[in-house]
Amino acid sequence: MVNITFPTVTVPRNLINDTLQVLNKTREGPVTIPNAPVIPPWLQHALLSLYMALLVLSILLIAHYVFYARHARSDPPGPAGAPAEVPLSIIIPVKNEKPETVAEAVKRLGALQCPHAEILIVSDDPPDVFEEVKRAVEALGSPNVKVLRRPTPQGYKGVALNWAAEMAEGDVLVFLDVDSVPPPDMCQRARAVGEREILFLGWDGYAPVKTPVAQLQLFLYKYLLLHVSILGRHNTGHPVFALGSGIAVRREFFREVGGFCNCTADDYDISMKAYLHGGRVAYAPGPPVYVEVPAGYDAFKKQYARWTYNSAYLLAVYGAEIFKLKMPLAHRLSVFLNVATHPLMILTTFSIMLAGVAMGYMGIILPPLHILILQLALGVAALMQSYYVYRLAARDGYSFPAVAGKLITSGALLLALSPYLTLYVLMGLLKRRIRWHVTPKGLASVAGRLGLYELGLAAALAVLLAYALYISNWVLASSAAFLILAVLHALARVAIPSSQLGRG
Structure with missing residues (x-):
């Protein structure tokens, strides 16, 4: 027999009380650092309200994916087809x-x-x-x-x-x-x-x-x-x-x-x-x-930009017609989300990035309690999405960590591209015509390299981090550091190695 001794973990009572006191403060408003810059209350309230709306929208987008993922069982055999004589x-x-x-x-x-x-x-x-x-x-x-x-x-x-x-x-x-x-x-x-x-x-x-x-x-x-x-x-x-x-x-x-x-x-x-x-x-x-x-990052970026523009363009052209369709309300909502998913996903990602930087500048350590609850709900929704995607991918041998890694990398790539793609969302909503780029095939698709956008984004985030350190705002510095890590993860894991074959 082997005796197993588990370590005893003692949580100081003061730590629990202090944590509860801090959380109790969030019922009245955000908890900020002592040297937080003075922000007009109306501006702080407006930014927090916008952030709350973005969180709600993000939860709805993930929830609709979870709903369809729960019903994504293998498709049954198709019909026998029509007679072969049909021209x-x-x-x-x-x-x-x-x-x-x-x-x-x-x-x-x-x-x-x-x-x-x-x-x-x-x-x-x-x-x-x-x-x-x-x-x-x-x-x-x-x-x-x-x-x-x-x-x-x-x-x-x-x-x-x-x-x-x-x-x-x-x-x-x-x-x-x-x-x-x-x-x-x-x-x-x-x-x-x-x-x-x-x-x-x-x-x-x-x-x-x-x-x-x-x-x-x-x-x-x-x-x-x-x-x-x-x-x-x-x-x-x-x-x-x-x-x-x-x-x-x-x-x-x-x-x-x-x-x-x-x-x-x-x-x-x-x-x-x-x-x-x-x-x-x-x-x-x-x-x-x-x-x-x-296969190349540059070709992927251009194709994704065109798809993003397409969805935004369709929203501008048919947005008023979608909810007039003669179908049940749930079906009309499904049509809307089908068309609007890319623009909404990109706009919310970019806006949450900006909101996070703004809250970091305001020195907000903890947002109000209702926003904390929404942040927790967003985390739970993301975990549920990972789980249901894992259930689909497990049939092909994927582990849960592998699936979560794919989704995290996809999210980091979306975060890195969101400012660039936001421009295409706006052009689509304004019905501005864009040039059609034929997506290159095979080895030709890896010919592109990282451009000024990626260098500019990395430089802007580095300047933001330097500024946060200069004014001793560790909350803003943490936000900038997180964004830098996410962008570097996307570039190092996806963009740079996908452009290696194009060199030479």
Whole structure:
């Protein structure tokens, strides 16, 4: 027998009493350091009220993810599909793509069981580049493939897709990106699309170049996008939105809703128009479409900025229409959160960062009790989200610390990028047009390097820390030090190693 002696821990009674006395003070207002600068009471109250509202919004955002994560069970087998005689047109837009990349996409489609289908490659390339692409595709000898070039390649991708849709012969139109890997049963599931719906085949990611930013995205695509945002909404019967690759729609309904918009948010825009026209977006359970995730930090940052802008733009265009949709209130709220998640998440992250700095400057050691309770609730909500994501990822061998590490790194990256992304939120809300950057593929996606933004952010935080030390404000210094550590963690774990292959 082995005797185990546990150490005796004695908590001084005075420590408990002092802690309770400090907490009791928070019922009257914030607890500050002795040398805190004098702030007008109205300004302090306004900042604390804003911070409280941000905490409530953050809790709601996490809670809605937890709700869908609890329902993100594995999807059941999909329907058998429609008869193979239904004419089908698969439309792939290309611009600035290598001829080999386009040829590989055609080969992938040729391997599918897809009778009575045509493949339309619509190019917005200059004439000489278009001819190279056309020769590469024609060399494959596929009789059902057409390579077309718009006479006037103007506007965003959606305009090119609309033009190709008019050239198509199929009753069902399928829109696919050139780098996407379609599931084997894509054509059968696409032909099952209803008369007044847009069918979405689901998304998951793949990465030909394994970098930290690619590995992080693969995790987020699989568990937060596919399982939570898509499967969770589908399993609860809530509305889903189609993403840009793997969309099927009947020609008549496509024309009725007006096709794609001349904007960068073409996928979410046509989803909204489907709901506004009394239709719906349906998720087709089964193997998803695999899309390439950017392997380089710079490419990821640009793509994420465009997605952020797209959501904010949709809010500006359709915000007043969402709650007029003819569907239950819970479904309208789901539509709103689906569209608004990225802008709200970025604005709250950036605003909480600024609020934390402001409270640090005011020397607030402990905020009022009601804010302390909300901070605790936010921590509990974040822990619940980690737990439910872990339940999904555990099937693939992830441990809870590994899942928590992925989510912490994702949060640090969002914190580091939030000032940059906030600009795109504002541009989207103001409906300012942005330039479309075609996301580079493969090894080309790691060509970017850290830019002036990252250096400027690190320098600004370093100056803030130096200033806090100079005025002997240890609360502000702690806030600045935390932000520096979070930014350095994101840069050291994700951004810098994901740009290493681009050097040389």
